[in-house]
Amino acid sequence: MPLINEWHASLPYIDGEPGEQARATAQKLISAELSPEHSSTLHPAIPALPGSRFSPLIEQELARKEAGLPLTGGIDLSRYEAPEAPEGPSNTEDEASKALQEWKATLRKAYISSSHLSMRHNNLTLLEEHGKNAWLIGNSQLEDILRDVEKELADTKQAVENVHKDRKLAQEAGHGELAGLEDTWRRGVGSVLDVEVAAENLRMQILDQRRQQAQQSAR
Template sequence: KVDMAGEVTVDALPYFDKGYDDPGVREAATAMVEEETRRYRPTRNYLNFLAPPNIHAFETDIMKNEFERLEARQPMELLSMRRYDLPIPPSGQRNDITAWEECVKNSHAQLQHQDVRIENLNLMLEHGSNAWRLYNEQLVAMLQDAQKQLQSIKKDIQDVNWERKSEQTKAGEKLRTLEANWVNLVSKNYEIEEAIFHLEVLAKTENAKMAQSHAENGKISLKVAEN
């Protein structure tokens, strides 16, 4: 229910209200929804009051470039393996010492890079298991903390539901008492009105009888006086 100020007032008591499973109730509610659905005809611009969506809010430069590539139907650039090659000097520089020196430097750089990778692998074999064990312990601690927060939130929700149920049950009992009093008062009013109606009818009948009796007595007195 919406009041004049636009505030929503919840006038339902879901923990107390009865009759939802009565025959015909669900069908009546469904019919009301369908009837309102038939009356609602959204226009093409019924969302104009909303701000335009920012479709680029989470778009990065990499994503933008990839979208442009897909739009242009260009193939994906393959991973370059050139740095792992050991090319020899071109055919025109096979006798050039400087060109061969560059190839040797490249070979040394490739070898050094492989040595670093091997060293990293050895370090991972030596310390990787402990690092992963510590990481897993951190994940377990994070999981336990999240579970505690979840249980706390569930408890808060349960407390709110119990409070709502208690308040609605009390309000429902009060409404039931007031409704019973109202029915009792209405019944008494009806009985009083019915009694008054019967008394009025009886009074009219008695008045008519008395008037008729007075009229007859008057006629008798008149005849006696004439004789």
């Protein structure tokens, strides 16, 4: 991963707003630095998107949802339904044995259904007795979490605001010095130009005098 060492300093509280021409020039310089694929290719500093790691069951369910197929399988709810009684006893020994097995299976299903209904009744009773308090306690805990998050957000906003205030004060405090340095720089550039103009005039005078002396010597 490449290291990004560039940083850009700005003085938004004392610098003037750039004009349209300055903005267009800056945008032109920025566009010249961008690669042609910048709008379709991620920056090298951005890590690649990690691949998904789902279990085979989740992958199967995602494929089903993507294909728009109906949900199949799942929990067999027929075991909780009231079983139907098998047919009456038969005269033969084989049919009687078969009927006995069917009765045993029916009784087993009835036991499962009865246990399910009993557990469901107990759970509903517990929910009626303690569910309200648990719900209120859960809401209270969520409210505490919400207050902590809101306090953290408010502290972060205040810290950001303090940074902006300190930045503004620092820039405004140095505004006079920057203005003086800029004026000194302008006057220094102007003095350099005046010196260059004077030097050029002096050079022209020297050349003119040499030309005149050369003409007089030729006569």
